[in-house]
Amino acid sequence: MKKQLRNPGLWLALAITAAFALWPALASNRAYARETSFTILKAVAFAASLNILLGFTGYVSFGHIVFLGLGGYVGFYLMDTFGLHLALAALAGGLSSAILAFLLGKAILRLRGAYFALATIGVNEAMRAFIKNFEPFGGPIGMTLNFGVYRAYGGPDQALWMAYIGTALLTIVVVLVSFLVKTSRFGLGLMAIRENEDAAEVMGVVAPNAKTWAYVLSAVFPGILGVLFFFKNGNIEPRDAFVLHQSIEGIVMVMLGGHGTVLGPILGAAAYQRLRGLLLVSPLFKNIQLAVAGVLLLIIILFIPAGAVGWLRTRFSRLRRVLV
């Protein structure tokens, strides 16, 4: 553990994340900067979580957004109906996503490659259809937070800052966990599975368990994130909670920055969000920004499959110590 903490790569990754998080405190228009940073941090936390499964374990989840949606719904319901505090609701959201991942892990992680990827899409679509017809969660209309709920946190403005700080802390935790996984014995087992699952099993890696825990870990943070995000939004509905293309954008971020690295998803998420922001205000691209994401993914896979950080690591071996 101590040796791990001396790794400059960890501190670089944490410093970059902290810089995104602290930017609003220094900006002139703080509320505006907060919204921008919120979007970036949400993307970083989601991409870094996805990377635990996609990058370390080598399993592609096309439906990862289901964990954000489900967690968001559970937390939202608890806040709306029982007036549960945001922090507790966030934990409950994370827990429910973790449980879903655990059960799914037992069922679909036996599938490999494309079959697993397809199954994850099915899970997301099935969950959306279920929630749409689940009356306690508001069915197709969803739920809207009573304005009075924010009063418990000192008014809407305070509540938004609270959601922001929660997201910033969560993102730091995800980056830290992601580093600890990568540099641990557990992580070595995951990477062995990624490289060759059969060989890993022959060497004693209990692949079914390791994969399930990786899946759970990559699901718990999006679950918490969902609660914070929809609390900030004030309403939640099936259409916004289980957006399939957001899963794919997550994959683009991980691949862009470098899958299987700690720093990659952070940079990939920030860069992708920046690009997306530019595209959305451009009259030419605003309607086809998702197509740009698709083309981007294609280019990465064809020309720099290791992503930016992976490429730098291969190109400049001296940077390896810093670019974890």
Add this chain to the structure above:
Amino acid sequence: MSQAPILQVQDVSKRFGGLQALAHITFDLPQGEILGLIGPNGAGKTTLFNCINGIYPPEEGRLVFQGQDITGLKPYHIARRGVARTHQIVQPLEELSVLENVMVGSCFGHEQRSLGESEGIADEVLGFVGLVERREQPAASLNVAQKKRLELARALAARPFLLLLDEVLAGLNPTEIAEMVEVVRQIRDRGVTILIIEHVMHALMNVSDRVIVLDYGEQIAEGTPGEVANDPKVIEAYLGDPKLAERLMGEE
């Protein structure tokens, strides 16, 4: 050699569709022995390895390791009990470094070492197989001979009681073969029992205490290398030409 056998293969059969890959294979492997497994291509040698280390369960028969039934256990369970193997077709974890490859063996093999301890063990084993100067390289960058050594290093890092070697000599040049044979002997001298599949016949005959011959999934002969090489059934089924046997034995 009077101890209980480390591995007992009892009446093991396996079929793939219409192909009888293994038919009633039965033998005991005493502690500390090097047992050679030979036979023409498709005789079922690797299938037997796959049954022993749990890749797939045998349809009939029992596998007993250190007195305990291991039939039908998963590969990782069997690995944790102290069986390690190499693959005929090398299976490096390509994007991981040579060191990390070997650490996987040590971390998840039967001793379940921590990451820190594993690094030490991995370095020692890499020194033993002569790969230590390549520890930081990605495994994908090794050549075939080095990848074979890596397979062996990974298996050894687990500190197994039983080592299954599947054609570790194939594709090596004569000097490399001589080195590898020496390595195999040293492994046995450390107290590891070895079951070895090999096509490089003179090397196998040289290193094995005893040899079992498979042909079309049947166990057709068993004995010391000398006995087996002179067994008419083996000569007919496997070597084809009686003079070949003499020549092989003479190639030491």
